Amino acid sequence: MAVVFDKPKALTDVPFHYCPGCTHGIVHRLVAEVIDELGIAGDTVGVASVGCSVFSYNYFDCDMVQAPHGRAPAVATGLKRSLPDNVIFTYQGDGDLAAIGMAETVHAATRGENITVIFINNAIYGMTGGQMAPTSLPGQVTQTTPYGRDTSVAGHPIRVCELLSTLSGTALAQRVTVDSVKNVNIAKKAIKKAFENQINKRGYSIVEVLSTCPTNWGLSPEEALKWLQNNMIPYYPLGVYKDVTAEKEA
Amino acid sequence: MAKITFKENLCKGCGMCVNACPKNILELDKTRLNVKGYHPAVIKDQEKCIGCTSCAIMCPDVVITVER
Ligand code: SF4
Ligand code: SF4
Ligand code: SF4
Numbered sequence: 001m002a003v004v005f006d007k008p009k010a011l012t013d014v015p016f017h018y019c020p021g022c023t024h025g026i027v028h029r030l031v032a033e034v035i036d037e038l039g040i041a042g043d044t045v046g047v048a049s050v051g052c053s054v055f056s057y058n059y060f061d062c063d064m065v066q067a068p069h070g071r072a073p074a075v076a077t078g079l080k081r082s083l084p085d086n087v088i089f090t091y092q093g094d095g096d097l098a099a100i101g102m103a104e105t106v107h108a109a110t111r112g113e114n115i116t117v118i119f120i121n122n123a124i125y126g127m128t129g130g131q132m133a134p135t136s137l138p139g140q141v142t143q144t145t146p147y148g149r150d151t152s153v154a155g156h157p158i159r160v161c162e163l164l165s166t167l168s169g170t171a172l173a174q175r176v177t178v179d180s181v182k183n184v185n186i187a188k189k190a191i192k193k194a195f196e197n198q199i200n201k202r203g204y205s206i207v208e209v210l211s212t213c214p215t216n217w218g219l220s221p222e223e224a225l226k227w228l229q230n231n232m233i234p235y236y237p238l239g240v241y242k243d244v245t246a247e248k249e250a
Numbered sequence: 251m252a253k254i255t256f257k258e259n260l261c262k263g264c265g266m267c268v269n270a271c272p273k274n275i276l277e278l279d280k281t282r283l284n285v286k287g288y289h290p291a292v293i294k295d296q297e298k299c300i301g302c303t304s305c306a307i308m309c310p311d312v313v314i315t316v317e318r
Binding site for chain 1: 251252253260262263264265266269270288301303304306307308309310311312314315316317318
């Protein structure tokens, strides 16, 4: 018998601190598998953000930098411009990327910074205890919208991939999820493409992963996956919003 | 013939592997707690495992190793 599935080498032995059933862990593993498959662990510098994934610097077995809240794309820009031969990725949640870090995100994308962005959208602030995020759905109950998000007061959720796909510097904008084996495999392919784009100097590549937060949604891990399927996917359709490699091939 | 093993002390008893297994041969062991205080996932019938890796793919804590 041969080992057909094991922990990727690009993950350290530090146990994840994430809540039971939180899909952050799946996405960490996919990023690490891609780093292994591309053989780039020694050349990769990750940028950890602020939020539940702040400790990702303990988990990825490559160089890591911790950015101030929302500033991961700015830190990644500095890293990439000073170390152009290294592979730079950010790992950011929705509070970090789509709220306080929206300016950095939009400008990194429109400048076509040659970086890879892994964006976890779980429609809520996780670490701080379940407040409304820019991506919380209309009517969604959170700590700060106890009667549900009222769009006439709190505005509408931001669809990040759609928004960034309008910018000329964006090379890849793809939304995936990790609710099933099939979708985990699609997510991994997208993450791999986002890293390969950087190696091939194509520009800003973002993979948005619809993810669960069982704790702050107040659901079991299984119920959380169903909630994601029934509520998030209809509002945030999965798919490729921009892919310059496909445009070149076409 | 396939074999799966659990790094049991990393398991958080979330049940994602249990739901992912097409052979329905995984369960949470309600009679025991691991060092983290969770009921760990176990395999009921190793003989029936087809080594499809579904359980390992859905495990958020990289607990499972699959051989076949
Ligand atoms: S609070 Fe939510 S996003 Fe954060 S680790 Fe727990 S389940 Fe995951
Ligand atoms: S490898 Fe497949 S058949 Fe075996 S326990 Fe895991 S999910 Fe079930
Ligand atoms: S998916 Fe992983 S952490 Fe969850 S119960 Fe199964 S082995 Fe344990």
